[in-house]
Amino acid sequence: MLPDPDVTVVVVARGGPRGLARAVRSALEQSLPGVEVVIVDEAGGAPGARATARLVAGARDRVRAFALQERSGGDGRARNLGLRYARGRYVMFLDAGDTLDPHACKTMVTAAAQAGADLVAGRSVRVSRDGERTAYPHLYRERRLHPSIGDAPHLLDDAMAADKCYRRAFLEREDLRFAGRLRHADLLFTAAAYAAARPIAVVPDRVHNRCDTTTGGRGDVPGTDLGDFADRLEIHRRTGALLRARGSEALARRVEARFAGEVLPRLLRELRGREPGHRDAFVELARGYLAELDETLLADAGRIPAIAALMVLEGDTAAAMAAADYAPRGAGRPVLAIEPVERDGRVYWPGAHLGTALGRRVLDITDLGIGTAPLGALRLGGEVTRVCRAGRALRVSGTVANPLGRLGPGTDLDGVLEIRDRHRDGRAFAVPATVRALDGKITWEAVFVPDAVIRPTGLADRTWGLWLRLRAGGSTVEVRLTSDGTAHRGLVLPVRPRLTRAAGDRLEAYVAETGELALRVAAAGWPARAALPALRRAGRSRLRPAARGRTGPPGDRPGDPASGPPARPAVR
Template structure:
């Protein structure tokens, strides 16, 4: 056994034995010699647990393994068990699917020793099929020493326990442990560590590689979201108990300004009942916060939060659509209202001063921008089979009635490959204006219009290109969950029916209504999973396998592609 190790790396065993072996190997191959590994697995075993004895046997003097007596429901209990058996002067946490940089332990132990620090935060890099991205890059531009979290409250934004090095004597002195049975427990643990630390060092060096994997729950999972809110409540209470009101407000403001909009963007792929339950959970938490946090969150997040407080899932999701992820174009998925020459996001809060300030969107230019510059929201209200054909119809937002009587209307239903930008099939659509409402309809035979190969192009988004007079407007189509439920159509991919034999309708994580290739009967059910695993292996081998972030349908999220120039 390694005498007096400098660092204990606590590794939580996941289900994939190869990823676990990679994580343990990254800890054992550190340039700092005095590193031991403590592996903690869930009760009941699993593929990863069965691989642990082999990992221990390969380095028995430096690796020890322990198993929880019962399923924990989160990582908190596993990490606490690892802390109990840690012998190192410093402790780091490593998830079973991630890796440490070869010099992570040496860099952070040296920094801690030189500064007498209780906590060292290293740079965490997210690795995916699309490349590498540093998390919170502004926090790690240079080496910094802080005499407590009040010197650098922005560190609370990076509240995951991984990628940091903790002095074990400090953890024991402060009684710092993880909560059991609550997911996101590391957010509270790290906030408590930041609040208690007398000296904190931030280093620009790469320390932790977080690999995007197949396992994380979507942020709209009700149990996961309820746990997150409980952790936020406890974090705010802990910080206020320490007299750190500004830090508590920062944590709460980050939820309103960043976390909630991200969750609302993903909420469209859920059923109506799930959406209502999610909004009620969020509403109960927002109602506990100071209302000034809402106004300070930024224009669109503030609107989203107010709509949640009203219990208006549709209007809240529409606000999130107007603040898309990355460089996406805003989608106007709700019809604004005009009052006394001002344009507002509709809502009951127009009767209050706060509501009128937050919901005033006059300066967004919706009333004055060229119609073709807007991306509108459309709703599919009916999808049904007509033999082998698919009949699709719906409505389109008409902002402030800008598309009026006498406007010449036309349209094309675009069927976009969600994985290869620019590959689009077009179907003529009939568009009408009745009493100010824009309606449309299209009929097509999917296996004739699309003819997919079945692997690289297994998911297709539905968009409408609306011609209104001299303007052409792009319309993102979605569904509330009722129009497309249970819809199944036959299809024959060019790779034969081994690559799938049916098309199913679903709402993707990006909010667009889509069709995906699935396996309904034998032999497709037997062959398709193996074919897709082989395709993923070829595409993602360099990043360690399946690394693309996925939506609930099992399709890598690419986001809605820009309108292609070539068809």
């Protein structure tokens, strides 16, 4: 057994054995020699137990393993068990599949020793096939030492526990442990640690890699899962209560404003992929939490997120999701998926919630210029309302938002339905669409034979988004198409990839995380079911070297998926 280790790295064993081996190997290969690993198996069964046993046998003096007898939902109980058996002067946490930078432990321990810090925070990098992206780059631009969290409240933006190093004596003195049986326990744990730590050191060095490319990963649950979301809300409640109990009202409000301003809009965007009943249940959970907060908090959340939060409070799911669409992630353009109303010369988000002073103040969007901006400057929201088959042909129809009735019956309207490659600029298949304006409503319809029109290669271009390019008079308007969860249910189209049917034989419909209705290449019959997984693995292996060489964040590079679909793709 390693005598008096400097650092104990607690690794939660979850997912496939390869991810666990990567994490443990990154801890054992640290440039700081005195590092031990404590593996906690989250009741992973026989494969997990065998993988853990091999790792322990390979480094008996530096690796110990313990197991929970039942799954706990989150990582809290597993990490607490690891803390119980940690012997290092400092403790770090790591999930299976993620890795530590080779000098992470040395960097953190040196910073803690030089400053006498209870807690050291370093830079985490998200690694995927699309490149590398630093999490919360604004926090890690330079080396800093803060007397307390009150001097650097922005550190609470990074709630991860894995990119931080804790003095074990500090954790024991403050009796700091993770909430058991709740997901998202990192937020509460790091808030409690920050609130108690004196002082806090920040280093700009890369210390942690969160690896999205790992196969057999960490088993994440979608954020819009109702159980997961209920856990998140409970953690937020406890975090606010803890910070207020320590006399930190401003810090509690910062955490709550960040939920309303960043977390809730992101989850509302992802909610478009859910069934209508699930959406309403999600909004009702969020409504219960927001109702507990001070309504003045909306001013701290940001302009459009405040509208989304108010619509949640009003129980208006459609208007809340539309507000989230107008606050896109990254460099994406806002999507206007609702029809604002005009009252007494002012323009408001929806017209149904103007009965209070708060509603009129928050929902006033006159200064956004929706009524005066050129039509071509707007990106509208549209919906696919009906999909039906007629032999080999597919008939698709839907509606388009008509802000302030600007697309009137006198407007010359036509359009093109575009099926766009979601990951590469300038690739789209085009189908003529018929567009009509009647009683202020804009409808459209397109008829085409899918396997004659859509011809992906089937490997790098696996997902395709549906957009409408609307020509209104002398303007061209982009319309992002979505679905309420019923129109596209069970929609499966035949496809003939250019790499033959071994690369896939069908297209399945789904709503992407960006809200657009999309199609993905899948396999149902022979030989696609046998060949497609191997072809995709080969494609990923060719992409990884290029991804490692790209360091700019998604959304900053032309053609990056995070930046949304291209503005004007070339149609062929």
